[in-house]
Amino acid sequence: MSAAPTTQRQRPPSPADDWALFLDVDGCLLDFSDTPDGVVVPPGLPARLDALAQRLDGALALVSGRTLAGLDRLFAPLHLPAAGLHGLERRHDGVQIASPAAPVALADIREQASRFAERHPGAVIEDKGAAIALHWRMAPQAATELSTFAAQALDRLPGYRLQYGHQVVELRPASADKGDAIAAFLDEAPFRGRLPVFAGDDLTDEHGFEVVNARGGVSVLVGAREPSVARWQLDGVSAVREWLGLQHEEAKR
Structure with a gap:
């Protein structure tokens, strides 16, 4: 692009x-x-x-x-x-x-992301079924850590990509x-x-x-x-x- x-x-x-x-x-x-x-x-x-x-x-x-x-x-x-x-x-x-159907690994990643968000008040994990969005609009201090978490989780999700947006990163299928x-x-x-x-x-x-x-x-x-x-x-x-x-x-x- x-x-x-x-x-x-x-x-x-x-x-x-x-x-x-x-x-x-x-x-x-x-x-x-x-x-x-x-x-x-x-x-x-x-x-x-x-x-x-x-x-x-x-x-x-x-x-x-x-x-x-x-x-x-x-x-x-x-x-x-x-x-x-x-x-x-x-x-x-x-x-x-x-x-597409969500891979099995996504459920575990979603749970880990939710636990991470609990340590960063204001961070929001949005469940989109086949995708997960990690928002830091209300927790700007967590932006780097959330982005790093998403990048590391991507290794466990073949066929997925990172999609950055306005104070958010998503793990989503690349299709x-x-x-x-x-x-x-x-x-x-x-x-x-x-x-x-x-x-x-x-x-x-x-x-x-x-x-x-x-x-x-x-x-x-x-x-x-x-x-x-x-x-x-x-x-x-x-x-x-x-x-x-x-x-x-x-x-x-």
């Missing part, structure tokens, strides 16, 4: 009816929280996302590090096409591709990424033949930006992280919602 040097990016163009729109969730549609379960979905956001999806004839998908089940809980009753676990699982048109998921959607109706647009904030989104760029689409970096291959930029979550017309009526005043 390549990354471009810091550049001056412009605000992306306004939404058009011929877009195939792909959206990251945490740090893009939703503000970060201290814990994965603490994020807040603003009232009315699922309904506004649904309206946008209808405008695009269904060509809107969530592309997230969260599981599909977790996305459905967040945005209930909305049930959008989605890719979870950074592309390891995917759902579209009634067909769901499940993530797919967000770019793979977006490419798969673009081969299917109603996404096929449309202009691909992807907005995301984290390092995991770079694979998606590369796919969108290769197809002449619109890659949108949310926030100020550098370097990035994204060609457009928005300041943060509020700017994303304003760009897409998803903000609450009170927020417009």
